[in-house]
Amino acid sequence: MATEPMRLYDTAAREIVAFEPGPIVTMYTCGITPYDATHLGHATVYLTYDVLQRRLRDRGHETRCVRNITDVDDSILAKAKELDVHYLDLAAAEIARFHNDMDALEMLPAWSEPRATSAIADIRGFIGMVxxxxxxxxxxxxxVYFDVTKYDKFGSISGYDEEQMLALAAEHGGFPDDPKKRNPLDFILWQPSAEGEPEWESLWGPGRPGWHTECSALAMRELDTTIDLHGGGSDLIFPHHECEAAQSEAATGKPLVRHWMHQAMVRMDGEKMSKSLGNLVFVSELRKEHDTRAIRLGVVAHHYRHAWEWNEQIMPEADARLAAWVAAGRGDGALAQVRDALDNDLDTPAAVAAIDASVAAGAGVSEAAALLGVDTLRPVEVGEANSSAA
Ligand SMILES: [Zn+2]
Known part of the structure; x- marks a missing residue:
């Protein structure tokens, strides 16, 4: 095992700290709501934790990364209604597409991938504890609502003040004006279902889980009361992760997470890539034209903590880089530099630059590239559209 610990930025500490888990690293990343295809913003989030796990495994750890599937919430129910299909049929189709994209990108499989609808009993039990x-x-x-005035650390993960929290809650379905709340920042743990929505029995009446509750209940069920690292996109810091942390600590008396790590947003046309804005690049579309390893390289050329803009130069550059790395062949060029770069707040751009320099100097780089999840020992493929035409 490496002697110096990895160093990673911790969102809640607001600085780079040593990340020193035990032999088994417990991780949780918020997964998809399966109602639309995987876009590059999702892929970027999961690629970051994939590279992190590869380096942790390289350092001698076992990693257990749980990635949930939110198969019941406002967005999937609305989309199912619009398409006039059962929400679980919509979920099944989208989960299959998601797995297809994840497999194509050679992501390490999730240690477990529990669905929200599998956790109703756990969620009810968890709410009882709160x-x-x-x-x-x-x-x-x-x-059932969480009372933020009873929990004096509310806001400690995000570091946001009340005004910022209220604005973000309004933007992300937190309904601060809901008249049933005692305080505008209170959030819902169990909600009565609207007409036509699925519902489950509970001590408080029929309904369905609130958005944040599923992740707290699943992290505890699948991993532990306190987990080593929690990930997700930076748009989840508030309200989702703040609320997860608050309710879990309220339920168990112990912190949910030792280290919070967030992936910055991918932008396109100056805005965060998002379904609501429609400015999306789909992995399935990129796969038609490019080797999937080049998609991975296009992403890891950017640091996880800095928002970056998608542009037309990224894929041609990544295609050329992949071809050069594959041509360089087998070898351990740049391996030490790549390990150091990843240990330094997962600095993938520095890792990519070190491999480029090693390739330029005539060394093989297969081992260093493998730490980024790129297998350089297979020939370059030209993408599905081109290969099917051949
Ligand atoms: Zn979550």
Whole structure:
């Protein structure tokens, strides 16, 4: 095992700190809501934790990364209604497409990939723990809300002030104006289902889980009361992760997470890539024209902590880089530099630059490239569209 610890930026500490887990590293990343195809923003999030796991395994750890699937929430129910299909049929189709993209990108498989609908009993039990601790209340109509005034560390993960939190809650389905709440930042743990929505029995009346509750219940069920690292896109810091952390600590008396690590947003046309704006690049489209290893290289050429802009230069550059690395052949050129770069706050651009320099100097780089998840010992493929035409 390497002697110096890895160093990673911790969102809650707001600085780069030593990351020193035990032999088994427990990780949780918020997964997809399966109602639309995987875009490059998703792929970027999962690639970051994939490279992190590769380096942790290289350092001698076992990694257990849980990635949930939110197969019941507002967005999937709305899309299923629009398409006039059952929400679980929509979920099944989109999960299959997601796995197809993840496999093509040669992602390490999730240690487990539990679905929200598999966790209703766990979620009800978890909500019971929060209520028993006096951190939540049952409102008229059967909704269960977390009372933020009972938890004095609310805001400590994001570091946002009340005004910022209120604005983000309004933007992300937190409904600060909901008249059933005691305080505008209270968030829902269990919600009565609307007409036509799926519902499950509970002590508080029929309903479905709130958005944040699923991840807290699943992290605890699948991993532990306290996990080593929690990941996700930086747009999840508030409200999602703040609320997860608050309710979990309220339920168990122990912190949910030792280290918070967030992936910055990928932008296109100056805005965050998102379904609502429609400025998306789909992995399935890129796969038609490019070797999937080049898609990986296009992503890891950017540092996880800095937002970056998608542009037309990225893929041609990545195609050329992949061809050069493959041509360089077998060898351990740049291996030490790549290990150092990844240990230094997962500095993938520095790792890529070190491999480029080694290739330019005539060395083989297969071992260093493998740490970035790029197998350089297979010939370059030209993409599905081109190969099917051949
Ligand atoms: Zn989550």
């Amino acid at each position: 209520l028993d601790g006096g951190f939540a209340y049952v409102a008229e109509g059967g909704g």
